[in-house]
Amino acid sequence: MTGKLNVVLTALLVCCALSVVNARYQARHLFIDLERLQQQQRQLEIDWAQLQLDQSTLGKAERIEQIAREQLNMAPLTPARTQYLTEGGQ
Amino acid sequence: MKAGAQGSRVAAAKGVAFTKSPVLAVRLPDWRSRVVLFALFAAFVALAGRALWLQGVSNRFLQKQGASRYERTLELPATRGKIFDRNGLVLASSLPVKAVWAIPEDVLKSPPEKLHKLARLLDMPYPDLMKKLDSDRTFVYLKRQVEMDVIAQIEKLDIDGLDTRKEYKRYYPQGEVMAHMVGFTNVEDIGQEGIELAQQKNLVGQVGSRRVIKDRLGRIVEDVGMSREPHDGRDITLSVDSKLQYIAYTSVKNAVEKFHAKAGAAVVLDVHTGEVLALSNWPTYNPNDRSHLTGEQLRNRVITDTFEPGSTLKPFTVALALNKGVIKPNTLIDTGTHPYSTGGHLIRDTHPHGVIDVSTIIQKSSNIGTTKISEMLSAQEMWEMFTKVGFGQAPRYGFPGAVAGRVRPYKTWPIVAKANMSFGQGISMSLLQLAHAWLIFARDGDIIPLSFQKINEKPVGQQIISPKTAAEIRTMVESVVSPAGTAPQAQVAGYRVGGKTGTAQKVVNGRYSQTHYVGSFAGIAPMSNPRFVIAVMIDDPEGAIHTGGGVAAPTFAALAANALRAENVPPDSTVTDIIIPEHPLEESF
Numbered sequence: 001m002t003g004k005l006n007v008v009l010t011a012l013l014v015c016c017a018l019s020v021v022n023a024r025y026q027a028r029h030l031f032i033d034l035e036r037l038q039q040q041q042r043q044l045e046i047d048w049a050q051l052q053l054d055q056s057t058l059g060k061a062e063r064i065e066q067i068a069r070e071q072l073n074m075a076p077l078t079p080a081r082t083q084y085l086t087e088g089g090q
Numbered sequence: 091m092k093a094g095a096q097g098s099r100v101a102a103a104k105g106v107a108f109t110k111s112p113v114l115a116v117r118l119p120d121w122r123s124r125v126v127l128f129a130l131f132a133a134f135v136a137l138a139g140r141a142l143w144l145q146g147v148s149n150r151f152l153q154k155q156g157a158s159r160y161e162r163t164l165e166l167p168a169t170r171g172k173i174f175d176r177n178g179l180v181l182a183s184s185l186p187v188k189a190v191w192a193i194p195e196d197v198l199k200s201p202p203e204k205l206h207k208l209a210r211l212l213d214m215p216y217p218d219l220m221k222k223l224d225s226d227r228t229f230v231y232l233k234r235q236v237e238m239d240v241i242a243q244i245e246k247l248d249i250d251g252l253d254t255r256k257e258y259k260r261y262y263p264q265g266e267v268m269a270h271m272v273g274f275t276n277v278e279d280i281g282q283e284g285i286e287l288a289q290q291k292n293l294v295g296q297v298g299s300r301r302v303i304k305d306r307l308g309r310i311v312e313d314v315g316m317s318r319e320p321h322d323g324r325d326i327t328l329s330v331d332s333k334l335q336y337i338a339y340t341s342v343k344n345a346v347e348k349f350h351a352k353a354g355a356a357v358v359l360d361v362h363t364g365e366v367l368a369l370s371n372w373p374t375y376n377p378n379d380r381s382h383l384t385g386e387q388l389r390n391r392v393i394t395d396t397f398e399p400g401s402t403l404k405p406f407t408v409a410l411a412l413n414k415g416v417i418k419p420n421t422l423i424d425t426g427t428h429p430y431s432t433g434g435h436l437i438r439d440t441h442p443h444g445v446i447d448v449s450t451i452i453q454k455s456s457n458i459g460t461t462k463i464s465e466m467l468s469a470q471e472m473w474e475m476f477t478k479v480g481f482g483q484a485p486r487y488g489f490p491g492a493v494a495g496r497v498r499p500y501k502t503w504p505i506v507a508k509a510n511m512s513f514g515q516g517i518s519m520s521l522l523q524l525a526h527a528w529l530i531f532a533r534d535g536d537i538i539p540l541s542f543q544k545i546n547e548k549p550v551g552q553q554i555i556s557p558k559t560a561a562e563i564r565t566m567v568e569s570v571v572s573p574a575g576t577a578p579q580a581q582v583a584g585y586r587v588g589g590k591t592g593t594a595q596k597v598v599n600g601r602y603s604q605t606h607y608v609g610s611f612a613g614i615a616p617m618s619n620p621r622f623v624i625a626v627m628i629d630d631p632e633g634a635i636h637t638g639g640g641v642a643a644p645t646f647a648a649l650a651a652n653a654l655r656a657e658n659v660p661p662d663s664t665v666t667d668i669i670i671p672e673h674p675l676e677e678s679f
Contacts, residue, residue: 028311035310049172052180056263059179061336076652079584079661086660 160303161314168295170258170279171323173272173286175332176365176544181272182262182286184279188241188254189234194223196251204247211244212236234277235259260286262377264332267339270390271330271369271542273490274377283388285328285542287490295323327544329365334358337652338368342626345645346372349631355391356649357525359623361614364529364538364549367622368653369393369522394491396518397627400592400638401455401576402612403514403524405531405563407464408452410475412562413555416466419449419562425458433505437461452566453575455591457513464512472508473500478554479527479537481519487540495519514592521610525625528612531567532620535560564588568617571643578670580613580643582651584661589613589624589646591638596630606630611642615650618662624650 068074106112144152173182190212197205209219212233222230234257236244241254260275262268273284279294281287298320303312338356346354358368375387389395411417427442437457443450451459464472477483482497496518498507510516519527522540530537536551555563568588571580577591592610595602612625626649628641635641654661 031312032309045169046186049169049180049183049185052172053183053185053261053263056180060264060267061333062267065336077655082584084661 161301162304163299163301166298166300166320167256168297168320169322170260170295171293171325174325174327175330176327177331179332181264181268181328182260184258184260187235187237187257187259189257190232190236190244190252190254192223192230192232193228193251194225194230197249198223200249204249207247208244208249211240265378266374266376267336269374269377270371271328271335272377274380283490285326288488289326293323293326296321329367329541329544330369331367333656334368334653335370337656338370338649341645341649342370342372345628345641349628349635349641350633351628351641352630353391354628355521356624356626356645357392357522358653359525359529359540361529361532361620361623362548363545364540365545366540366542390491391627391629392521393489394493394520396493396495396520397608398515398518398594399524399610400514400594402590402592402610403517404452404455404460404512405567405590406475406479406527407460407472407512408448409555409559409563410471411463411466413559417448417463419566420447422447423451423459423462425456430458430461432461432509435506437509449566449569453569455576460512461509464508467508469500469503469508472511473497476517479530480523481517481527485523487542489542493520495523514594521625521627524612525623528614528623528625530554531560531563532614532623533560564614564617567614573669573671577611577639577643579639580611580647582615582647582654583665584663585615585654586617586663587613587615587650588617591643593638607636609636609638609641611638611646613646613650615654616659616662621659622653
């Protein structure tokens with residue numbers, strides 16, 4: 001009777017030990033994945049900051065004005081040559 | 091060998107069998123074996139004790155030593171907060187870069203061609219690089235804030251003793267247009283000027299750290315112990331509008347160039363919220379490249395310089411008298427035809443105006459007129475008015491270097507002080523204070539706090555003058571900007587605007603200079619439903635034109651016209667042709 005119990009307990013112990021090993025292995029893998037994704041997140045944040053900077057640099061009023069004047073031959077609007085359309089035709 | 095050769099199986103020496111050795115026959119005393127036994131036992135006990143000590147009691151040291159062989163502390167960097175304009179455009183942002191440092195002794199062992207390449211990549215002359223490496227120290231920064239793509243190339247060179255350290259670089263995409271508003275940080279990421287300095291506490295992040303176990307490949311395997319989360323700095327959204335800021339910047343820049351002035355400044359306030367929409371100075375600087383920075387460029391004249399505003403202050407005295415009920419807009423006042431004497435001083439007008447009403451006093455900017463009005467008021471009343479609108483009061487804008495200006499306590503005012511202050515002499519303030527105070531006319535007589543950050547709720551105002559008085563002043567200052575007033579050049583086609591010019595003599599060596607002036611203009615646009623208060627100051631124009639009406643008024647007009655158009659404010663006037671008289675009326679000072 002005691003012998004049988006011992007066998008069962010030993011088998012159970014071995015199973016538990018193996019599952020611990022497995023769980024540990026998976027935990028490490030998941031952890032490495034998490035690390036990688038966090039790294040990716042940081043990189044994306046940096047890219048986002050870079051793009052915001054680019055947007056601001058390229059959208060500089062100074063640059064827009066220069067391009068509008070020199071390349072597109074545009075001129076500032078004056079009220080003298082503006083027709084205002086108001087509701088009710090006033 | 092001999093015995094062995096004889097075939098004996100008994101160990102023997104010198105012919106005597108071992109077991110029969112006489113030495114063994116000697117009976118040793120019993121205690122000797124006991125001593126040995128005891129000594130061995132004691133040695134084992136000592137070992138066991140030591141093992142128990144190391145394992146159980148004093149195990150911290152060893153565990154620490156062990157941990158240091160596989161655990162690493164990682165520093166988790168925190169990014170400095172970004173600064174945005176009111177429309178979400180980035181004005182300042184940090185990106186990771188690297189500092190290149192070297193152990194000179196090791197680096198100098200590399201072949202010279204590699205060092206030449208390094209010098210080129212670092213964008214510094216080879217001799218300069220050598221000078222930096224010629225050092226006894228074991229740690230020398232070669233260059234800080236090197237961008238990542240350059241770092242990649244430097245790492246390819248594979249020079250011994252060269253290493254990098256992570257740091258951040260602050261970028262200012264709007265450059266000199268925003269310089270005085272945003273300010274800048276130093277290489278250590280600490281704010282030095284402007285909002286960067288004012289909001290340093292909020293912008294700066296909190297560095298975190300974590301302890302981890304790394305595997306053979308340097309991958310992080312597990313977190314151990316405590317980790318401190320890094321906290322990025324807070325992002326800040328300013329009240330400034332990039333478009334209006336650019337308009338203010340170009341207006342001031344053009345004016346300074348056109349009138350050969352020493353400097354210029356302009357500020358635009360939102361009438362409804364008290365937000366600073368634009369704040370511009372010339373000369374300015376590029377915050378991304380501060381290698382040739384001078385104090386002149388750095389000066390934020392709008393906030394840190396005080397000046398005597400001159401006639402731009404006249405509406406305040408008149409408003410006080412109107413509010414008190416001692417005069418009405420159509421009250422006639424005799425400004426005479428000669429200089430007027432008060433307190434032993436002569437008050438002059440540039441033109442004799444004779445008997446005119448209060449509105450005309452503002453329109454023609456008569457010093458004698460406002461002097462006579464000031465005589466109906468007490469020094470205390472005037473002082474209270476000036477103090478309530480913020481003159482001489484320590485400003486609470488949350489902006490570094492903001493000055494209070496100077497209003498002397500009324501008890502020490504000489505007799506002529508009331509007259510002088512009625513037309514803006516003997517009192518000093520910053521341009522921002524002047525613009526702030528003008529809010530009482532643009533609004534219905536109340537004043538609201540200024541804000542450099544975007545606000546969502548409308549602030550609660552403090553009533554200074556009645557709404558009726560504010561409206562009367564608005565009508566008066568609109569007449570200033572007419573062909574008959576002192577500032578016809580401030581007219582804006584398509585819009586009704588109003589304002590007041592000011593020309594003040596600069597104080598040079600304690601006396602009023604006859605050749606150096608500050609021309610200023612404070613105004614409201616559009617008149618039908620005030621949206622902006624705009625104040626402009628042109629410092630020391632050296633050309634023939636030096637009055638506020640001549641230099642500051644056209645700058646105001648250019649700024650207001652573009653600002654109204656940029657903000658899609660519907661026109662409230664059908665006048666599209668501006669009439670500017672050939673010889674506009676000069677104001678008095």
